[in-house]
Amino acid sequence: MIAFADIKEAFTPKPSAQLYDVPLLYCMLMLIGVGFVMVTSASMPTADRLFGNIYHFTIRHGIFLGLSFCLFCISTQVPMSWWKKANPYLLLIGLVLLLVVLIVGREVNGSTRWIPIGPFNIQASELAKLFFFSYIAGYLVRKRSEVQENIKGFAKPIAVFAVYAALILMQPDLGTVVVMFVTTVGLLFLAGAKLWQFFALILTGIALVVGLIVFEPYRMARVVGFLEPWDDPFGKGYQLVQSLMAYSQGDWFGQGLGNSVQKLQYLPEAHTDFIFAVIAEELGFMGVLSILMVLGTLVFRALLIGQNALKNGKEYEGYLALAIGIWFAFQTMVNVGASAGILPTKGLTLPFISYGGSSLLMMTIATGILLRVDFETKMATKQATSGGAKR
Numbered sequence: 001m002i003a004f005a006d007i008k009e010a011f012t013p014k015p016s017a018q019l020y021d022v023p024l025l026y027c028m029l030m031l032i033g034v035g036f037v038m039v040t041s042a043s044m045p046t047a048d049r050l051f052g053n054i055y056h057f058t059i060r061h062g063i064f065l066g067l068s069f070c071l072f073c074i075s076t077q078v079p080m081s082w083w084k085k086a087n088p089y090l091l092l093i094g095l096v097l098l099l100v101v102l103i104v105g106r107e108v109n110g111s112t113r114w115i116p117i118g119p120f121n122i123q124a125s126e127l128a129k130l131f132f133f134s135y136i137a138g139y140l141v142r143k144r145s146e147v148q149e150n151i152k153g154f155a156k157p158i159a160v161f162a163v164y165a166a167l168i169l170m171q172p173d174l175g176t177v178v179v180m181f182v183t184t185v186g187l188l189f190l191a192g193a194k195l196w197q198f199f200a201l202i203l204t205g206i207a208l209v210v211g212l213i214v215f216e217p218y219r220m221a222r223v224v225g226f227l228e229p230w231d232d233p234f235g236k237g238y239q240l241v242q243s244l245m246a247y248s249q250g251d252w253f254g255q256g257l258g259n260s261v262q263k264l265q266y267l268p269e270a271h272t273d274f275i276f277a278v279i280a281e282e283l284g285f286m287g288v289l290s291i292l293m294v295l296g297t298l299v300f301r302a303l304l305i306g307q308n309a310l311k312n313g314k315e316y317e318g319y320l321a322l323a324i325g326i327w328f329a330f331q332t333m334v335n336v337g338a339s340a341g342i343l344p345t346k347g348l349t350l351p352f353i354s355y356g357g358s359s360l361l362m363m364t365i366a367t368g369i370l371l372r373v374d375f376e377t378k379m380a381t382k383q384a385t386s387g388g389a390k391r
Contacts, residue, residue, distance in 0.1 A: 027298035035353035042278040043271035064357035068364040075368025091135040094128035098167035123358035137319035175346035242267040246281040254284030317373040
């Protein structure tokens with residue numbers, strides 16, 4: 001007869017299994033699974049119209065998923081010391097990619113953001129984003145006292161950001177610039193920058209974003225369409241109106257998986273930027289709430305990993321984990337907010353869910369980095385505790 005103690009021991013996680021953040025891993029896998037199903041559902045009409053194959057985008061998404069899992073496994077094995085040493089070179093690689101895309105990039109919907117590599121396209125700004133966050137984390141470790149004490153230390157990372165932002169805006173891609181700006185400001189604040197510098201940077205950033213919108217007709221049209229979508233429901237407000245209609249039809253439990261009406265050539269970009277509207281229509285409020293809870297848990301675990309790393313003296317690892325957490329959180333807010341009519345439309349993917357190979361690759365690598373940070377922090381704590389016990 002099996003004793004209760006044996007059953008309890010069988011289901012008790014072993015110490016080695018706790019060296020990785022299991023909830024974070026589960027959240028990523030759940031989001032990837034939901035994303036694969038929803039990309040398949042939302043992309044079928046468009047794939048059939050453009051390529052005569054309803055599974056065209058599903059197949060491509062599956063290929064990127066396979067590659068993402070390979071890169072995820074590799075990123076969990078790469079020591080954080082490598083990222084720390086390599087971050088200046090990664091910053092330079094990101095800069096080169098942003099220059100290359102302006103020269104040989106492929107134009108889609110008026111934007112030149114993709115570098116063609118065979119049958120696939122790589123979005124340069126997605127790689128540059130992660131490399132830039134790695135550099136900022138390294139800079140804060142090297143120059144933390146300067147950031148806290150004088151304007152020079154505060155201005156240097158902003159100058160680097162300005163160069164990146166200028167190149168990304170030439171594509172143009174204001175959404176990525178805003179995500180990078182918010183993440184940079186958040187890290188500088190957490191590193192102890194003076195409040196007047198912090199608020200001055202925020203006000204300057206807001207003024208520049210407003211200027212970029214006002215003096216660019218297509219961006220201004222998006223804002224006008226966002227403020228009064230029903231004034232021109234078949235013109236400037238068309239995409240938002242169709243998205244809001246998808247939300248309204250979702251009710252509590254949705255129309256059922258695959259039963260979205262808006263994805264049938266009514267809602268543009270249904271499988272990319274506006275996939276959350278299709279989720280709302282097919283899965284309803286409960287589906288939307290469940291996905292947001294998983295995304296919120298993932299962000300919370302990322303921030304917790306960063307906080308624990310900082311507490312244990314791993315500053316670079318902590319700042320990078322916090323940057324990834326802020327990045328995931330803000331990009332989710334912008335994507336969901338745009339599809340729900342809370343924010344102006346921006347071309348940002350929903351983490352792990354939207355169709356977009358480059359975004360999926362970078363976010364799985366970033367999650368692998370989070371797991372590696374958590375692993376190294378716990379190993380260091382375990383060794384310190386063991387050493388103290390021996391003494």
